[in-house]
Amino acid sequence: xxxxxxxxxxxxxxxxxxxxxxxxxxxxxxxxxxxxxxxxxxxxxxxxxxxxxxxxxxxxxxxxxxxxxxxxxxxxxxxxxxxxxxxxxxxxxxxxxxxxxxxxxxxxxxxxxxxx
Amino acid sequence: xxxxxxxxxxxxxxxxxxxxxxxxxxxxxxxxxxxxxxxxxxxxxxxxxxxxxxxxxxxxxxxxxxxxxxxxxxxxxxxxxxxxxxxxxxxxxxxxxxxxxxxxxxxxxxxxxxxxxx
Numbered sequence: 004x005x006x007x008x009x010x011x012x013x014x015x016x017x018x019x020x021x022x023x024x025x026x027x028x029x030x031x032x033x034x035x036x037x038x039x040x041x042x043x044x045x046x047x048x049x050x051x052x053x054x055x056x057x058x059x060x061x062x063x064x065x066x067x068x069x070x071x072x073x074x075x076x077x078x079x080x081x082x083x084x085x086x087x088x089x090x091x092x093x094x095x096x097x098x099x100x101x102x103x104x105x106x107x108x109x110x111x112x113x114x115x116x117x118x119x
Numbered sequence: 120x121x122x123x124x125x126x127x128x129x130x131x132x133x134x135x136x137x138x139x140x141x142x143x144x145x146x147x148x149x150x151x152x153x154x155x156x157x158x159x160x161x162x163x164x165x166x167x168x169x170x171x172x173x174x175x176x177x178x179x180x181x182x183x184x185x186x187x188x189x190x191x192x193x194x195x196x197x198x199x200x201x202x203x204x205x206x207x208x209x210x211x212x213x214x215x216x217x218x219x220x221x222x223x224x225x226x227x228x229x230x231x232x233x234x235x236x237x
Contacts, residue, residue: 035223046210046227047164094162100223106152106171106214108225110164 006030007099009111016087017119024082024114026097032077033099037108038070041094053080087118121146123213125228132201133236139186140196140231142211150216153187153194154225159207167209170194172216198233206235 006029016022026036034055039047051072053059059072069091071083080099084091094115098108122145132138144153155167170178170187177185182199198205211228 037224041162046229047225049224052224096162096164098164106216106223107154107166107169108223109166110156112161112163 005101005109007097007109007111009097009114011114012112013115013117015117015119018088019086021083021085022087022116024084024095024097024116026080026082026099026111028078028099028109031099031101033080033101034077035100036074036080037098038072038080038082039096039098041096041113043094047096050082084116087116089118092116092118121148121151121213121215121226123211123226123228125209125211125231127231128229129232129234131234131236132198134201134203136201137197137199138201138233140198140209140211140233142194142196142228144192144194144211144213144226146192146213146215148215148217152214152216153185154212154214155183155185155194155196156210156212157205157207158210158230159204164210168196201235203235203237206233208232 008027010025036053038050041047050065051059051061053072053074055074061067074080096113098110124143151172153170157165157167168178168180184197186195208230210230212225
């Protein structure tokens with residue numbers, strides 16, 4: 004149980020285009036999901052917290068207009084990187100809180116974004 | 120604000136031996152959760168073990184156990200009978216137990232890269 008998927012696992016796009024990454028909780032409902040960014044050999048950096056049916060809460064320094072987050076259902080959150088640039092290239096990871104064990108985050112496998 | 124410190128950037132252990140990864144944290148809260156996550160080369164974050172601060176008993180999961188010292192704010196992970204599949208980056212993480220929105224966030228340490236020597 005507590006499986007989280009992400010799609011796509013790897014995406015390459017041209018500078019100036021937008022990319023959408025999906026995060027799904029496969030066998031549980033998740034009121035709260037999180038989006039992280041991870042640079043090589045570094046820890047995870049929280050970008051935002053998303054709650055189903057409400058606006059995401061962004062961490063300081065994260066551009067909300069650039070990283071659009073939508074949590075439209077209890078099993079799906081999406082992160083859209085708008086007008087992507089090479090500096091947005093990174094590994095993006097989502098996680099979800101299991102309702103029955105709300106203190107524990109379960110992570111997706113991550114999405115590697117490369118912007119050319 | 121809470122901080123989590125992992126002072127060992129890299130560790131190595133012989134296969135079948137035991138290794139301990141250290142983690143200290145700083146908080147003014149009395150109730151919280153602590154976690155160890157593993158990130159193998161696939162980069163999938165995997166929950167290894169979870170500890171509730173109000174429980175004095177140390178959590179164990181098969182070959183993985185913790186030494187939780189609340190007064191010292193220390194939360195080390197012991198891996199017994201190390202296996203090649205244990206090679207990964209290990210992250211210690213803290214989470215407040217206060218049930219307010221915004222407190223569900225995890226605060227991560229910088230990680231310890233564990234190498235298993237065959």
